[in-house]
Amino acid sequence: MKQAKIILDRDYRISRIDERIFGSFIEHLGRAVYGGIYEPGHPLADELGFRTDVMEAVKKLGVPLVRYPGGNFVSGFHWEDSVGPVAQRPKRLDLAWFTTETNEVGLHEFASWAGKVGSEIMYAVNLGTRGPEQARDIVEYANHRGNSKYSDMRIANGRKDPLGIKLWCLGNEMDGPWQMGQKTAYEYGRVANEAAKMMKWVDPSIELVACGSSSSEMPGFGDWELTMLNECYENIDYVSLHRYYANPTGDTAGFLARTMDMDDFIKSVVSICDAVKGKKHSHKQLHLSFDEWNVWYHSREQDEEIWKREKWDRALPLLEDIYNFEDALLVGSMLITLLRNADRVKIACLAQLVNVIAPIMTRSGGGCWAQTIYYPFMHASRYGRGTALRAIVESPLYDCVDYEGVPTIDAVATQGDDGSLTVFCVNRDLAERCALELDLRSFGPLRMREHIVLHHDDVYAVNTEEKPDEVVPSTLPVVPVTDGKAQIALPPLSWNVLRFA
Numbered sequence: 392m393k394q395a396k397i398i399l400d401r402d403y404r405i406s407r408i409d410e411r412i413f414g415s416f417i418e419h420l421g422r423a424v425y426g427g428i429y430e431p432g433h434p435l436a437d438e439l440g441f442r443t444d445v446m447e448a449v450k451k452l453g454v455p456l457v458r459y460p461g462g463n464f465v466s467g468f469h470w471e472d473s474v475g476p477v478a479q480r481p482k483r484l485d486l487a488w489f490t491t492e493t494n495e496v497g498l499h500e501f502a503s504w505a506g507k508v509g510s511e512i513m514y515a516v517n518l519g520t521r522g523p524e525q526a527r528d529i530v531e532y533a534n535h536r537g538n539s540k541y542s543d544m545r546i547a548n549g550r551k552d553p554l555g556i557k558l559w560c561l562g563n564e565m566d567g568p569w570q571m572g573q574k575t576a577y578e579y580g581r582v583a584n585e586a587a588k589m590m591k592w593v594d595p596s597i598e599l600v601a602c603g604s605s606s607s608e609m610p611g612f613g614d615w616e617l618t619m620l621n622e623c624y625e626n627i628d629y630v631s632l633h634r635y636y637a638n639p640t641g642d643t644a645g646f647l648a649r650t651m652d653m654d655d656f657i658k659s660v661v662s663i664c665d666a667v668k669g670k671k672h673s674h675k676q677l678h679l680s681f682d683e684w685n686v687w688y689h690s691r692e693q694d695e696e697i698w699k700r701e702k703w704d705r706a707l708p709l710l711e712d713i714y715n716f717e718d719a720l721l722v723g724s725m726l727i728t729l730l731r732n733a734d735r736v737k738i739a740c741l742a743q744l745v746n747v748i749a750p751i752m753t754r755s756g757g758g759c760w761a762q763t764i765y766y767p768f769m770h771a772s773r774y775g776r777g778t779a780l781r782a783i784v785e786s787p788l789y790d791c792v793d794y795e796g797v798p799t800i801d802a803v804a805t806q807g808d809d810g811s812l813t814v815f816c817v818n819r820d821l822a823e824r825c826a827l828e829l830d831l832r833s834f835g836p837l838r839m840r841e842h843i844v845l846h847h848d849d850v851y852a853v854n855t856e857e858k859p860d861e862v863v864p865s866t867l868p869v870v871p872v873t874d875g876k877a878q879i880a881l882p883p884l885s886w887n888v889l890r891f892a
């Protein structure tokens with residue numbers, strides 16, 4: 392059995408955790424909206440056509456923020472198409488995903504759904520094919536009290552009170568050649584700056600996220616951030632990061648080490664933000680919005696086949712990754728990475744929420760079930776609120792293709808406002824249990840309440856509608872805390888939630 396030690400102190404604070412770090416994402420893509428959250432005629436649909444079983448699954452996850460309506464979709468989207476009488480809304484070809492958007496679900500309907508599941512909306516504006524003017528118009532429509540063209544249009548459409556959307560994305564992945572209206576960093580920085588000024592003149596209380604590179608693997612990563620921030624630094628509040636990981640070669644040890652890359656990515660963007668701050672002699676500090684993160688690769692070939700057969704249908708079953716047990720471990724480690732960087736990462740969105748690279752799956756006309764990745768997210772969202780604490784981890788290390796010295800134990804701790812303590816840790820070791828000594832030196836008397844574990848002997852095990860409980864959490868016996876120390880055994884390849892009161 393391997394040995395490891397984690398030292399925690401209640402004074403080793405990283406930061407207060409912004410609850411928006413547990414956000415997610417619904418795009419008009421595939422069956423996320425149509426056949427996902429919305430399915431009129433389903434036996435469990437409510438009066439608006441929203442599936443109540445899906446809403447219950449979302450509520451259990453605890454998602455305080457949902458990014459909407461895209462993604463790549465937003466770069467060709469006309470927000471006006473999505474409001475007003477449903478029968479009069481146009482059908483549009485969506486060039487992002489080669490489907491037809493019917494606009495049956497639009498801004499008002501989505502706001503009702505978000506209210507029902509207890510989420511705020513993070514709304515992305517189109518800076519691809521459109522510009523600052525349409526961006527300021529939608530802020531006026533959503534947030535202005537009335538007595539102006541667009542706010543009166545909202546009122547006429549049945550919503551007297553403003554929607555009060557506080558958080559806005561200035562476009563999506565504008566550096567990507569796949570994006571409608573792709574821009575250079577300078578072009579984007581200029582347009583983001585002008586849109587930001589006008590949007591904040593309409594509603595000074597809003598916060599804005601500028602597009603960083605669409606991945607740390609983009610050739611322009613770094614230069615993009617420097618150049619665009621040089622143009623818009625003073626008028627924006629957050630820079631976005633997007634990252635998806637894959638394991639096409641079946642190298643589990645290497646796959647689980649990918650959060651080393653995620654951590655480097657975060658630290659690099661922080662450095663660039665602060666370099667621009669220094670260069671500009673600014674007093675303003677930017678924060679990060681990691682507004683797309685997940686595992687994404689299982690469905691890629693399937694999507695190519697779908698597009699060969701049936702482009703332009705409504706709600707094609709795209710990006711329907713079926714997540715296995717090792718994906719859940721990486722998602723757990725990604726959550727640990729976000730919490731460990733809670734001083735600068737204030738917003739994060741698991742991409743996405745339903746059917747499309749999602750923790751929640753549905754069958755049209757049928758059931759709704761939780762994928763493997765649902766569970767670490769639910770645990771982190773439920774028990775990871777309050778203050779993030781730095782865990783000093785003494786762990787065995789391993790080497791893999793991309794990294795040397797990967798700790799087998801990846802961990803972070805959080806302290807709730809009620810004084811409770813939670814340690815999240817992943818044991819990356821493929822075969823061996825780990826004897827973990829938890830040194831809780833400064834917390835006073837503590838009692839272990841629960842040891843939740845997610846483990847499966849098969850890294851490729853998945854949950855399906857027929858077998859929804861193949862990969863589900865269980866509990867292990869709690870251990871005593873003696874002289875401020877607890878000795879805990881972590882199964883090999885496991886996600887662990889150690890809860891103390």
Ligand code: AHR
Binds near residue numbers: 461464605683
């Ligand atoms: O989340 C799926 C897609 O991934 C989003 O539309 C896009 O922003 C990213 O490339």
